[in-house]
């Protein structure tokens with residue numbers, strides 16, 4: 001294949017943070033009309049490379065060439081003007097503005113200095129439509145789940161070059177883990193769009209920890225490890241095993257182990273019982289029982305009410321009907337405190353707004369839940385605290401393994417691990433995990449799934465939510481199926497339950 | 513990541529990256545500005561067993577501001593703000609002085625203590641009210657505390673009948689104007705309050721929970737922190753600090769002036785907190801930084817007098833210095849101004865040594 005000139009070339013890129021060299025001399029190039037995967041473990045430097053490219057971080061060394069010209073990109077706005085559109089890993093839109101405003105923020109259609117609201121809303125609706133999304137663009141962004149917010153961020157970045165022909169002239173589209181909380185259908189929709197843009201000559205940089213997605217959509221990939229470049233390959237030339245080896249730097253043998261892992265077969269007596277629990281606008285009243293040591297997985301499409309169900313069981317939202325009994329005692333569920341007191345823990349899907357305190361250190365974030373339950377007058381003794389924190393940093397392989405590091409400076413996947421650690425140290429009776437493996441690399445993902453299995457063996461009940469059906473199916477004793485904000489079925493896992501069976505149940509919305 | 517050998521540049525780097533570096537640097541610079549105008553600026557003399565000197569006066573006159581700013585720090589760390597502290601200063605002073613002035617013997621210790629108790633209880637009640645409005649009713653802090661800021665001065669006027677109450681009480685004079693162990697007594701009060709605050713926040717988990725509430729309120733709720741209680745406590749503590757400052761100010765002048773006591777002190781306090789490195793958005797706070805910040809402001813006031821800035825331009829001068837200080841604290845500004853040099857100085861070492869670098873493979 002005769003190679004055209006790359007539209008983007010980054011050479012010898014160096015980026016240092018105090019105490020951490022995030023990128024040491026990385027080369028990266030991007031050709032027009034290709035989808036290029038940037039691969040690497042959590043903390044390898046993918047997001048940092050992207051942020052250097054888009055002017056979020058200033059680079060400490062190296063050059064960036066765009067269209068053959070050396071450029072200095074000082075800010076995300078300059079990047080946008082230079083034709084680089086970006087969806088960052090953490091959704092950074094304005095939650096209190098409407099979807100339409102978010103899509104157009106900074107480039108509202110104006111006439112004589114006045115914003116044309118009607119036109120703005122109409123165009124926004126069209127753009128959202130084109131992605132196959134059924135949402136009200138006048139509603140505030142915060143009224144939608146994270147996955148929709150992620151889609152809005154995508155619409156915002158791709159929509160423009162797309163709608164007005166060459167309009168904003170997007171040459172490079174950067175997508176940092178855009179699919180981390182999307183369901184299959186939205187992913188397909190996104191891929192359709194990406195292919196179209198590629199065919200129009202846009203160069204696309206794509207980051208994802210789902211290897212299947214990489215092999216489905218990408219043409220070429222660049223692999224990073226510990227801030228250094230390990231190689232650039234055509235996707236067709238490198239198989240998954242080889243790719244994983246490149247990413248982690250050693251041969252991988254235990255990834256398949258989980259498949260043979262037997263779920264604990266005998267679950268205990270009932271731990272949590274919800275009767276007629278519901279909330280208007282959230283989820284229709286449902287009955288649910290979770291037994292001691294049971295893993296209950298929730299399956300359903302985007303917006304089917306999985307997160308809403310979990311939030312009711314934690315008191316994060318107040319139910320307006322029904323009651324919850326935990327270990328035989330009725331719990332009021334008027335605030336998270338009540339649930340926490342009864343031994344429930346909730347790992348939110350939205351680590352940025354509902355999970356971590358970015359300014360605090362890894363250590364402080366990890367002990368926060370435990371400390372809150374002890375009250376402010378009884379600090380956890382320093383030695384015990386440090387021991388606990390060190391134990392979980394090691395168990396979850398949080399990198400850098402520095403309890404003093406600010407959580408906001410960790411890579412996305414490592415932040416997710418901190419959130420998990422926070423709740424694990426409280427040793428809850430029921431652990432609610434809403435998308436716990438979001439943004440986590442393939443090795444760590446297997447580790448976390450193994451952890452869930454072993455927690456259940458030790459008698460902890462787990463409510464597990466994941467967009468990936470296979471993941472739910474592999475781990476759960478029982479699978480609750482949701483559709484249109486209703487719990488429509490509870491299937492006992494067994495050989496006859498397959499992903500297609502679950503999909504059928506979702507589609508028909510009936511008890512079978 | 514291997515730890516780099518500690519070299520002079522990296523030690524310098526560590527120093528300049530310390531969160532107190534810029535506030536301290538500004539403080540020192542401001543102090544030095546005074547020297548050409550007052551050559552014996554740093555001199556400290558002993559007269560009648562009392563230490564005198566510009567440095568001592570800065571701490572003495574800055575004491576109320578330090579107290580108010582320390583309380584304000586915690587409020588700001590929760591993501592709030594307290595505009596009512598100046599009024600609380602006035603109310604406390606007014607109540608205490610009017611009670612003392614009603615005594616037959618103004619020097620009786622019991623009466624003085626009771627008077628101070630009454631003043632401080634009133635201050636704490638103001639804090640409770642603020643906390644209730646903010647945490648319980650969910651009113652924006654700036655609005656909630658505006659109520660006492662405005663109404664509180666009226667209350668202070670009512671207490672003093674619109675007059676300036678003067679008293680003549682030796683024991684009361686000690687707090688804000690007396691000496692102990694050669695030093696102004698108020699320095700000991702400030703030291704005690706600062707020490708207690710640091711112990712209260714860092715020896716317990718209070719500091720962590722406050723920072724968590726200010727850093728991410730929703731996450732804190734989901735983690736089970738009782739943020740309502742914490743916020744109310746913090747507003748009460750802030751008002752208590754303002755109350756003590758009120759005692760100090762009225763003691764220093766032996767008078768309660770409902771109109772002017774603690775006037776605009778809330779703004780100086782907020783400024784001190786910001787200069788000390790605590791973000792107005794809430795989250796991480798530094799009591800030490802706030803103390804430095806308050807000293808910077810007090811030094812600035814002193815400097816304005818010593819270098820003889822004309823009274824009309826006084827405020828403009830102060831504003832200019834504050835702008836410079838705030839700019840210096842902004843990493844973005846520093847990068848813009850000193851950045852080019854800094855970047856050139858940082859050698860770009862080649863990527864990882866050969867043995868550590870994974871083999872580079874390219875296939876296409």
Ligand SMILES: Nc1ncnc2c1ncn2[C@@H]1O[C@H](COP(=O)(O)OP(=O)(O)OP(=O)(O)O)[C@@H](O)[C@H]1O
Nearest residue numbers: 017022042043044045046047048409410411412413
């Ligand atoms: N602002 C920052 N300050 C200090 N260190 C940082 C900062 N941002 C990133 N780092 C560090 O740089 C390294 C690379 O992080 P980066 O976010 O690029 O990883 P990533 O490859 O995107 O990982 P993930 O798959 O988890 O998203 C990590 O060690 C991280 O801790």
Ligand SMILES: [Mg+2]
Nearest residue numbers: 047089411412
């Ligand atoms: Mg990342």
